[in-house]
Amino acid sequence: MGHRFTGRATHTSTTKIVYDILASHGAEHLVKSKSMLTEECDTRTFLERRGIQVTETDLGERIQQLDDEPPSHIVGPVFQKTLQDVADLFHRVYGSDQERADPVYLAQVMREHTRPLILAAEAGMTGANFAVAQTGAVVTVTNEGNADLSGNVPKLRICSVGIEKMIPGVEHLALFIRLLTRSATGERITQYTSHFAGPRAGGEMHIVLVDNGRSQRLGDERFWPSLKCIRCGACMNTCPVYRRSGGLSYGSTYMGPIGIIMMPTFDIRRYSELPFSSTLNGSCSNVCPVHINIHEQIYEWRQVMNAKGQFSATKQAAMKVADKVLSHPEAYRAAAGAGEAALKVLPRFAIYNRLNPWGRRREVPSPVAETFHQWYARNRGSARPPDASGQRTETEPVRD
Amino acid sequence: MATREDILAAIRAGQPASRELPQVPDFHGTDGDLVGQFTAALALLDGKSLSQPPADLQRWLSETFPDASRICSVVPRSLELSPRRSSPTGLHRPTWM
Numbered sequence: 001m002g003h004r005f006t007g008r009a010t011h012t013s014t015t016k017i018v019y020d021i022l023a024s025h026g027a028e029h030l031v032k033s034k035s036m037l038t039e040e041c042d043t044r045t046f047l048e049r050r051g052i053q054v055t056e057t058d059l060g061e062r063i064q065q066l067d068d069e070p071p072s073h074i075v076g077p078v079f080q081k082t083l084q085d086v087a088d089l090f091h092r093v094y095g096s097d098q099e100r101a102d103p104v105y106l107a108q109v110m111r112e113h114t115r116p117l118i119l120a121a122e123a124g125m126t127g128a129n130f131a132v133a134q135t136g137a138v139v140t141v142t143n144e145g146n147a148d149l150s151g152n153v154p155k156l157r158i159c160s161v162g163i164e165k166m167i168p169g170v171e172h173l174a175l176f177i178r179l180l181t182r183s184a185t186g187e188r189i190t191q192y193t194s195h196f197a198g199p200r201a202g203g204e205m206h207i208v209l210v211d212n213g214r215s216q217r218l219g220d221e222r223f224w225p226s227l228k229c230i231r232c233g234a235c236m237n238t239c240p241v242y243r244r245s246g247g248l249s250y251g252s253t254y255m256g257p258i259g260i261i262m263m264p265t266f267d268i269r270r271y272s273e274l275p276f277s278s279t280l281n282g283s284c285s286n287v288c289p290v291h292i293n294i295h296e297q298i299y300e301w302r303q304v305m306n307a308k309g310q311f312s313a314t315k316q317a318a319m320k321v322a323d324k325v326l327s328h329p330e331a332y333r334a335a336a337g338a339g340e341a342a343l344k345v346l347p348r349f350a351i352y353n354r355l356n357p358w359g360r361r362r363e364v365p366s367p368v369a370e371t372f373h374q375w376y377a378r379n380r381g382s383a384r385p386p387d388a389s390g391q392r393t394e395t396e397p398v399r400d
Numbered sequence: 401m402a403t404r405e406d407i408l409a410a411i412r413a414g415q416p417a418s419r420e421l422p423q424v425p426d427f428h429g430t431d432g433d434l435v436g437q438f439t440a441a442l443a444l445l446d447g448k449s450l451s452q453p454p455a456d457l458q459r460w461l462s463e464t465f466p467d468a469s470r471i472c473s474v475v476p477r478s479l480e481l482s483p484r485r486s487s488p489t490g491l492h493r494p495t496w497m
Contacts, residue, residue, distance in 0.1 A: 163407065175424055211407045219414025 027122035033147035034058035035127025057146035072247030134169035137197035183232035235284035257284035272310035275301035
């Protein structure tokens with residue numbers, strides 16, 4: 001049997017068609033390679049609730065599955081864990097040696113436990129890095145070969161493809177593969193670039209094309225460029241906010257700068273706060289290999305959230321106060337000084353309580369002994385601070 | 401539940417203005433010597449290539465990889481010469497663990 005193409009519009013209808021294919025074959029064990037689209041559609045949860053055992057075959061993704069966490073990065077789903085974290089997890093789950101936080105050993109432990117599941121699975125599932133219209137092939141890019149195992153070992157193969165992954169021909173694929181690998185991992189090419197143009201001998205291959213809001217986004221002049229994303233993760237790697245907070249802190253399937261502009265298209269209310277998780281420094285747009293104007297879209301989304309009334313009354317009030325304070329330097333300095341003074345004398349419960357989310361999992365920074373402005377006034381007298389060009393205009397000699 | 405036709409209609413309705421595809425320069429043009437080009441690229445990764453197999457392949461393998469306990473190959477003849485044969489389905493139980 002050859003390909004079977006199915007178009008599905010929403011994440012629920014996508015997972016339903018995947019389930020129906022599995023159920024019609026009596027498949028109870030599914031192995032799958034890493035796919036952000038299946039995360040977007042929450043495929044694993046949907047299938048597991050219906051009695052299908054799902055095994056992730058990407059090492060990082062499997063680690064996250066065993067730890068009941070979503071991926072924290074679209075290329076390296078387990079970036080936030082140390083080797084010892086993984087050794088502890090494998091010891092807890094598999095009973096392996098907790099003292100051996102050695103990547104070769106840990107990879108072998110995973111291979112020992114996962115390979116039998118791959119061999120026994122009745123069905124395999126992959127996403128697609130690209131789908132080539134000219135050849136009808138689905139192309140996956142991995143360094144572990146797990147997409148090949150998931151796609152080739154079981155006789156039944158299901159591939160879910162976001163409609164934006166379609167490219168015209170192989171000449172374009174060559175360009176996109178180069179863009180993807182160099183921006184994702186700094187490689188000229190990954191270990192495995194596999195073209196699946198048909199099922200294995202005696203097998204079946206189903207391709208599910210997923211819309212899930214993409215065609216609607218395509219018609220939006222402001223936000224359609226996010227469909228150009230090739231999921232390389234370069235915007236995350238350079239983002240100062242992502243680098244400090246990690247991917248899980250965004251609370252969304254797609255994280256980092258690209259997640260900020262994609263997630264509100266799925267659920268504007270749920271992700272109304274996301275566009276504010278950015279400093280608008282523009283580094284993401286600078287490194288994006290497909291030239292998505294990410295930071296401009298983040299700013300656009302903020303305006304959309306405001307226009308659609310997605311701000312809570314508390315946030316609106318806070319923004320009004322901030323507007324007044326931040327637009328009057330004297331008021332800002334007085335408020336900062338009062339805050340610094342208060343931090344020094346307030347009892348701990350006044351700072352670390354429910355009203356201050358920052359204090360729930362971290363310490364508030366210690367008050368500084370002297371602000372830059374105080375230092376400047378003390379050391380530079382009446383000299384003016386540097387202007388925008390970096391030139392300092394002095395009204396009297398500088399004292400050092 | 402939307403069908404493929406619904407999706408295609410939505411795409412056609414929302415299609416951005418068509419633009420000419422940019423010309424992509426050929427940064428690494430081939431001069432026809434593909435083997436030479438491959439060998440040079442492999443050398444960048446500290447790899448070595450042999451365009452002609454040595455007369456005594458078994459000896460060459462043993463001397464080049466003295467510590468190898470398992471060699472995988474897609475060339476049937478070299479499998480016969482490898483120190484130990486292994487079946488891919490047996491990879492889930494590595495003997496050295």
